[in-house]
Structures are given as C-alpha cells and as structure tokens.
Amino acid sequence: MDPNEKVYLDHAATTPVLPEVLDAMVDVYLHHPGNPSSLHGIGQDARDIVERARATVARCIGARPEEIVFTGSGTESDNIAIQGAALAMRRRGNHVITSAIEHPAVKTTVKQLEAAGFMTTEVPVDVDGILDMDKFRAAIMPETVLVTIMHANNEIGTIQPIAEIGEVCAAKGIIFHTDAVQSFGKIPTDPGKLGIHMLSASAHKIYGPKGVGILFIKGGGMVKEFGKYVHPIIHGGGHERGFRPATENVAGIAGLAKACEIAFRDMDKEGQRESTIRDGIIDRILGEIDGSMLNGHRTKRLPNNVNVGIKHVEGESMLLRLDIAGFEVSTGSACSSHDLRASHVLLALGRDPATAHGSLRITIGRSTTKDVADRFVDELKRIVASLRAISPLAR
Secondary structure (H helix, E strand, O other), rough: OOOOEEEOEEEOOOOOOOOHHHHHHHHHHHHOOOOOOOOOOHHHHHHHHHHHHHHHHHHHHOOHHHHHHEEEHHHHHHHHHHHHHHHHHHOOEEEEEEEOOOOOHHHHHHHHHHOOEEEEEEEEEOOOOOOOOHHHHHOOOOOEEEEEOOEEOOOOEOOOOHHHHHHHHHHHEEEEEEEOOOEEEEEOOOOHHHOOOEEEEEEEHOOOOOOOOEEEEHHHHHOOOEOOOOOOOOOOHHHHHOOOOOOOOOHHHHHHHHHHHHHHHHHHHHHHHHHHHHHHHHHHHHHHHOEEOOOOOOOOOOOOEEEEOOOOOOHHHHHHHHHOOOEEEEOOHHHOOOOOOOOOHHHOOOOHHHHHHOOOEOOOOOOOOOHHHHHHHHHHHHHHHHHHHHHHOOO
C-alpha cells in the first residue's frame, strides 16, 4: 500500500463532512448572512433556517422542535444538561449518579459538582463495560436528583441498558441524562423509548461540521413532576430559549440538519454494513494475533467500533507504525489522546495498566470497505510481529 494513501479508521474521533452537508452550509454562508435574532427580512430568513433545522432534528429522534436546543458541541450540551439540572433540582437533593466509564465531558463536569457541594457516585461496570444494574439501584438514595449515564462508550463502543435505567429513574422520580454523542445517528435514540429527560449529541460525529451540538430537553425544560428542571449555566441573551445564549451558528446548524437527515435515513442499512465489517476485523484479530483480546461487549456495541488489547505491545507504538503505513487509528478517546495514563475505561473493565496501554481503537465509517479492513488487519499483524521481536516483554 502507498503510505501516502491514508486510510481513515478513526471515525469515533470525528468524521469527514459529507458533500451534501457542505453544500447546505455554503448556501447559508453565501446567500443567508443574517442574524436569526434580527427582525428584518434577512434576519428572519436566517431564523427560518434555524427553525427548519430544529424541526428536522426533532423529527429524526421522535421529539418536538421546542425540545431541541442547539449548542456549540457535545461537551457543551453535557455541561448544560448536568450542571443545569443539578442546580435546578438542588431544592430536592444533592446527589448525582454516573458511571465509571464516562467521557471526560461528563466525568469532569460531575467532579465540578462535588466542588459545589454535591455528593456523587460512580457505578462500576462489568468486564464487558456494561453498567452493574444491581449496584446502580443500590446507589440511589433519597437525595438522588440526577443520573447521567452514556448511551454508548466512546472507547469500547459498549451500549448501555438505557431504557432499563430510564425505567428505574422514572419510578424513583429522578432526572435522567444520557451522553449520546457516539450513538446518535448510528443506533436508535428515541428519547421516549429510552426514557430519558435529556440527550447530548454532536454534529461532527455524523459527517457534519465541528462546533455544533444538540441538547434534547424533554418538555422544553418543564415537566409536570419536576416543574422547571434545567437552569441556564451560560448567561447573556435569550437565544435558544435562554439555555444557550449566543448567536446561533446558522450555517453549522443547517449542516447539522442535513447530516441528521442522511444519518437517520441510512441508519439501518449502513449500520448493518458496518457491523459486518466490524465483526470481520474482530474475528481476524482474535483469530490471527496471539495474545489479543476484545475490549467491550462482543455484540452490545456500536456497529462501527472495534477496540482490542494486544499483549506485549505498546498501543502508541502500534498507532505510529500504522500511521506510517497509511492507516489512521486511535489508542482511545480523541479528547485524551495525548494523555499517557492508562485509559480509565479499560481500567474500569479490570484490565491491568500494561494491557490497557496495549490497546487500539479502530472505528470504521462510510468509506470503509471489506478490502480496506482486510488490508488493515494484514498490516497490523506485521507490525505486531515486528514490535514483539524487539520487546523484552514478549521473550
């Protein structure tokens, strides 16, 4: 393979913008320059674009337009949801439950609540990364006001039993938020079926632009049993009904809507195609590379995610060798790829630090074919053999 020919296998980090998405954005940049808050015609034209996009996103996930808030990122959506709900519900209690394998956007935000006087509990997961439901139920106390559990893990792809968690939260009268940044557009995320009050997502994970996020807020932030259950954490104007006061990124929002249309239109077909390629990669690695193991559940995982540990080889060395060979993968979350500490997700699964450091995350996408996947595994086998030949741990 020509090393100048790059094969992108890091779609969990970000995705390339689709041509149709770019066209929608360019149209806004060239022909619709108004501020959506302006009352004149050009401004109202921009407002129409934003509201049509809101209706599109709502239709894709089975929500109402007034339940969709546009933000600047999935991380911002997480912060608004978690901090906003915790502060609003503090009159009822000060305990927040999360999982041991959350993305830093959730994990760090929950930690910030501790500094504000909240009690927090991290519920452990099993060896496959599935939330321990018995320990989750045991963690609930009268003061529990918020649960935030991710829909699917960004590193290992494991899908959590969100609907089951939602049933527990509903029975206990607890606000439930899920970070669906990785699952949105790949598997169904209907809030009603999942039993959630809030959901975070991001455009750039579904072939949309960077810098645009989504926050679903059930009932627009007001539900009968709780009243107003989300407070703004950013202050300014009245944009996005006060939840995210800043001039909307009209072009980005238009691109997001187009990306949503395509992702949800193709979800079943593309999901099945990617699952088949994913399973082929997993089967070959586990069958042809001694000392390899799958991180995460074998079947309860995102259709595009492969995360493997390979003993006696360091993950960063594999990544760099693969990059030179033209294959771009990851050793974990893109948000912490420069952190040399072992992944907190893999440690939570019970992996020892050495094994955790020998992990690779391969996330396929629309451009990935079976031929590409086979060439990747062939190259990985050669690299592992080469690295083991010079590794003292392999002797």
